[in-house]
Amino acid sequence: MSVTVVGSVAFDSLETPFGKRERVLGGAATHFSLAASFFTDVSVVGVVGEDFGEDELAVFAARGINVDDLERVSGARSFHWSGRYEDDMTVAHTLDTQLNVFADFDPQLSGRAAAASTLFLANIQPDLQRRVRRQCRDATLVGLDSMNFWIESARDSLVETMREVDVVTLNDAELRMLTGEPNLARGARDLRDLGPRVALVKQGPYGACMFTEEGYFSIPAYPLETVIDPTGAGDSFAGGCFGYLDSLAEPDMSDNAFRAAAVYGSVLASFAVEDFGTERVQRLTDEEVAARFAEFKRMMTFDEPVRA
Amino acid sequence: MSVTVVGSVAFDSLETPFGKRERVLGGAATHFSLAASFFTDVSVVGVVGEDFGEDELAVFAARGINVDDLERVSGARSFHWSGRYEDDMTVAHTLDTQLNVFADFDPQLSGRAAAASTLFLANIQPDLQRRVRRQCRDATLVGLDSMNFWIESARDSLVETMREVDVVTLNDAELRMLTGEPNLARGARDLRDLGPRVALVKQGPYGACMFTEEGYFSIPAYPLETVIDPTGAGDSFAGGCFGYLDSLAEPDMSDNAFRAAAVYGSVLASFAVEDFGTERVQRLTDEEVAARFAEFKRMMTFDEPVRA
Numbered sequence: 001m002s003v004t005v006v007g008s009v010a011f012d013s014l015e016t017p018f019g020k021r022e023r024v025l026g027g028a029a030t031h032f033s034l035a036a037s038f039f040t041d042v043s044v045v046g047v048v049g050e051d052f053g054e055d056e057l058a059v060f061a062a063r064g065i066n067v068d069d070l071e072r073v074s075g076a077r078s079f080h081w082s083g084r085y086e087d088d089m090t091v092a093h094t095l096d097t098q099l100n101v102f103a104d105f106d107p108q109l110s111g112r113a114a115a116a117s118t119l120f121l122a123n124i125q126p127d128l129q130r131r132v133r134r135q136c137r138d139a140t141l142v143g144l145d146s147m148n149f150w151i152e153s154a155r156d157s158l159v160e161t162m163r164e165v166d167v168v169t170l171n172d173a174e175l176r177m178l179t180g181e182p183n184l185a186r187g188a189r190d191l192r193d194l195g196p197r198v199a200l201v202k203q204g205p206y207g208a209c210m211f212t213e214e215g216y217f218s219i220p221a222y223p224l225e226t227v228i229d230p231t232g233a234g235d236s237f238a239g240g241c242f243g244y245l246d247s248l249a250e251p252d253m254s255d256n257a258f259r260a261a262a263v264y265g266s267v268l269a270s271f272a273v274e275d276f277g278t279e280r281v282q283r284l285t286d287e288e289v290a291a292r293f294a295e296f297k298r299m300m301t302f303d304e305p306v307r308a
Numbered sequence: 309m310s311v312t313v314v315g316s317v318a319f320d321s322l323e324t325p326f327g328k329r330e331r332v333l334g335g336a337a338t339h340f341s342l343a344a345s346f347f348t349d350v351s352v353v354g355v356v357g358e359d360f361g362e363d364e365l366a367v368f369a370a371r372g373i374n375v376d377d378l379e380r381v382s383g384a385r386s387f388h389w390s391g392r393y394e395d396d397m398t399v400a401h402t403l404d405t406q407l408n409v410f411a412d413f414d415p416q417l418s419g420r421a422a423a424a425s426t427l428f429l430a431n432i433q434p435d436l437q438r439r440v441r442r443q444c445r446d447a448t449l450v451g452l453d454s455m456n457f458w459i460e461s462a463r464d465s466l467v468e469t470m471r472e473v474d475v476v477t478l479n480d481a482e483l484r485m486l487t488g489e490p491n492l493a494r495g496a497r498d499l500r501d502l503g504p505r506v507a508l509v510k511q512g513p514y515g516a517c518m519f520t521e522e523g524y525f526s527i528p529a530y531p532l533e534t535v536i537d538p539t540g541a542g543d544s545f546a547g548g549c550f551g552y553l554d555s556l557a558e559p560d561m562s563d564n565a566f567r568a569a570a571v572y573g574s575v576l577a578s579f580a581v582e583d584f585g586t587e588r589v590q591r592l593t594d595e596e597v598a599a600r601f602a603e604f605k606r607m608m609t610f611d612e613p614v615r616a
């Protein structure tokens with residue numbers, strides 16, 4: 001069993017109330033693959049420039065992530081995003097986006113990457129997502145993320161791609177934009193009517209929620225007193241979620257499997273935001289993951305005392 | 309065992325995407341007492357004008373709520389709030405507030421109301437809240453709600469009153485305003501440092517969360533596809549919560565009792581918003597409350613499948 005993720009591998013320049021960082025390792029596929037690597041084998045499909053060196057590759061190697069499908073383009077520079085967060089850390093203001101090598105990205109997957117049992121299409125142009133999806137013929141579980149930019153500029157292609165996946169992860173603002181529906185439950189229903197059997201709605205500091213055929217599941221956010229950098233929280237959430245699902249002894253598409261997966265997603269997201277870029281997840285241990293999963297369970301559990 | 313609630317009993321004129329209603333029964337103490345009446349005996353302390361008639365009193369009578377402490381002032385009019393909600397139903401825009409009889413409200417509680425085991429100080433001027441709190445000497449559980457207006461205009465008095473209560477319920481924006489802390493967990497800690505042992509933070513469509521000495525508990529919102537009128541959701545939440553706690557066979561200040569209480573609060577809030585004003589809760593049954601409580605439990609439960 002293994003997960004393949006396609007998406008951005010990038011440098012991020014970040015400004016939060018806790019400080020500034022220039023050109024730290026980032027990108028959706030980076031955050032996803034680091035999180036998923038706590039559960040299963042991961043192949044990352046992406047493109048980088050000459051500025052992407054041994055230090056960055058070592059971060060993937062340390063987590064055993066396969067980078068054979070991470071193309072390196074000579075004489076070009078990696079994708080670079082610059083963003084700033086206000087005090088409440090909920091909204092990222094993009095200061096600058098340099099696509100660089102990403103502008104001509106059109107991956108041809110290696111046999112190993114194409115043979116994955118689980119595929120995650122991180123936030124990239126939806127035509128590209130669909131082309132990758134069709135290369136992974138054996139994937140029994142396929143997830144997709146997107147963003148406001150593609151919803152506005154490539155809606156038809158995005159909807160076509162959504163028809164070919166099992167799970168869509170969007171945040172609540174993106175879900176409203178996609179469906180035109182202000183109500184969350186109706187929006188999730190509209191999204192599932194497009195094809196995906198599972199709608200995983202990310203709600204930033206409020207956690208996430210999941211709509212399936214069987215019902216609704218609410219996943220809290222971990223009540224961190226210090227959030228250093230929210231960048232990559234959603235990708236880490238997806239990484240924990242799909243990595244966990246891929247790790248199950250038997251493929252399990254049950255509601256209960258998705259519930260536990262979403263909690264693992266929230267666990268990984270909660271660590272990701274504790275430091276800049278990938279720094280916290282790089283030093284994360286299996287024991288910390290297990291301990292925080294147990295804490296999530298305690299945060300959600302209650303029994304009813306005896307009434308008069 | 310019984311609950312006394314002090315707060316507004318009023319008429320509301322409401323405008324939501326689902327329509328307009330003029331002068332429907334409203335007010336914090338109204339919504340609270342109707343919700344609490346599903347669990348225990350309730351006395352409501354408030355003031356109304358001559359425009360408050362038999363139709364309105366019948367709503368309280370139908371739920372067995374004691375209105376001996378609901379003062380009726382001749383030649384005067386009841387408190388009247390007019391508000392409007394946008395499509396997403398999260399923010400109430402106040403169009404008009406007429407205090408009327410409420411401007412000179414200074415209740416002297418009857419023996420019965422003063423003898424309550426549980427007291428809830430709904431959102432009124434904090435000096436008044438404190439005076440009522442001191443009249444209820446036997447109350448073993450005291451809760452308080454407030455709003456941005458009092459946090460800005462009577463902060464010192466509000467903080468003094470908070471020292472004398474067990475539980476404070478605020479929404480997240482109010483918590484940020486009170487503590488000056490954008491982070492939820494830190495804000496809740498700062499609030500608990502003022503005296504209350506429990507911070508219950510209402511998060512509108514995202515549900516609520518609770519901070520106690522023992523830890524953190526997250527309460528989902530019910531995923532309603534149609535929210536008709538959010539007015540009174542927070543008061544219904546508090547009514548369900550404190551009504552349930554008062555109904556326990558033995559006074560129970562345990563973390564687990566508060567957790568179940570908060571879920572009952574969310575159950576009552578979820579019904580309250582299904583129709584204008586008090587209409588939905590007026591026709592609510594015990595069976596519906598029990599069924600939705602069970603649904604909440606299902607929305608929060610998961611087991612971990614076997615991993616490879």
